[in-house]
Amino acid sequence: MAAIIDIDAIIKTGPLEASYSGGGDAITFIIIDGYNVIGISHDDLAKQRDNLVRLLAEYRKAKGHVIIVVFDGWKSGGRKEETISTAGIKIIYSRLGEKADSVIKRIVSTEKREWVVISSDREVAAHAWSQGSVPVASEKFRSLLENSGTPFSGEYDLLYEDPANVPKKGSSRTASRKEKALLRVLRKL
Numbered sequence: 001m002a003a004i005i006d007i008d009a010i011i012k013t014g015p016l017e018a019s020y021s022g023g024g025d026a027i028t029f030i031i032i033d034g035y036n037v038i039g040i041s042h043d044d045l046a047k048q049r050d051n052l053v054r055l056l057a058e059y060r061k062a063k064g065h066v067i068i069v070v071f072d073g074w075k076s077g078g079r080k081e082e083t084i085s086t087a088g089i090k091i092i093y094s095r096l097g098e099k100a101d102s103v104i105k106r107i108v109s110t111e112k113r114e115w116v117v118i119s120s121d122r123e124v125a126a127h128a129w130s131q132g133s134v135p136v137a138s139e140k141f142r143s144l145l146e147n148s149g150t151p152f153s154g155e156y157d158l159l160y161e162d163p164a165n166v167p168k169k170g171s172s173r174t175a176s177r178k179e180k181a182l183l184r185v186l187r188k189l
Contacts, residue, residue, distance in 0.1 A: 027066055028188045031107060032056070033100050033119040034071040034091075036138045055145050057087030063189075068092060068107070070100040108133050116185050129178065134185040144189050 038048045049071065060067050073082070073093040081103065082093040094103045101119070105127045108115050115133035117124060118141045125135035175183065 027064065028116055028185075029066045029113055030068070030116045030118060030189075031104055032067065032069040032141070033104060033121065033124065033138065034069045035100065036119050036121065037142050053086055053089055053091065056089050059145055060088050065189075066090075070094065070103045070107075072100045073098070116189065134181045136182070136185060136189070140186075141189070144186075 034049065034052060035045075038045075038052050042048045053069065056067050056069060059065070067088075068090045070092045071094070073095055078093070079096060081095045081098070084091050092100075092103055094100050101121055101124050104117060104119065104124055108117060108128055108131045112131075113133075115128065115131075117128035117133050117135045118138055119125060119128075119135060120138040128135040
C-alpha cells in the first residue's frame with residue numbers, strides 16, 4: 001500500500017515538514033534536474049516538460065514518492081524563482097542567471113534528508129553524496145519511469161566513479177557503501 005502524502009503541506013512548508021501515513025515504508029524524496037532527464041535537443045521543450053510532468057504524476061500516484069522537478073530558468077527565467085504544483089508534483093523554475101544544478105544543491109543542503117537526486121551532472125552527484133543523498137543517472141531514471149509497469153530488474157551501474165581510481169577495501173565480492181546505497185534506492189524507485 002502506498003503512503004498517503006499531505007501534498008498541501010509539502011507545497012506550503014516544503015518536504016521537511018510534510019506528514020504522511022500508511023504503508024510503513026518511508027517516503028522517498030526525489031529531486032530531478034528536469035532538462036537533464038528530457039534533454040534540450042527538442043523542437044518543443046514546453047511539450048517535453050509537460051510530458052515529463054505527466055509521467056511523473058502517474059509515477060507519484062503509483063509509488064507515493066514526494067517529487068520535485070527543477071527546470072533551468074537561467075537564460076530566460078524570471079527575476080525570482082518560480083514554484084508551482086501540478087498533479088502533486090512540485091515544479092521549480094530557477095531564476096534568471098541561476099541553473100537548476102544550483103537549486104538542487106541548495107535544496108539538498110538545506111533540507112537535510114536522504115534525497116534521491118536525479119541528474120547526470122557529476123558535480124551534482126558529488127554534492128549529493130557529500131550530503132548523504134544518493135544520485136541516480138538521468139538515463140537510468142528515465143528508463144525506470146518509462147518502464148514503471150514492469151518490476152525492476154536489479155541491474156545497476158555505479159555512477160560517477162571510475163572503479164580503477166577507487167581503492168577497494170574488504171572482500172572483492174562485497175559491494176561498496178555507494179553501490180549498496182544505490183541498490184537500496186533503485187529498489188525503492
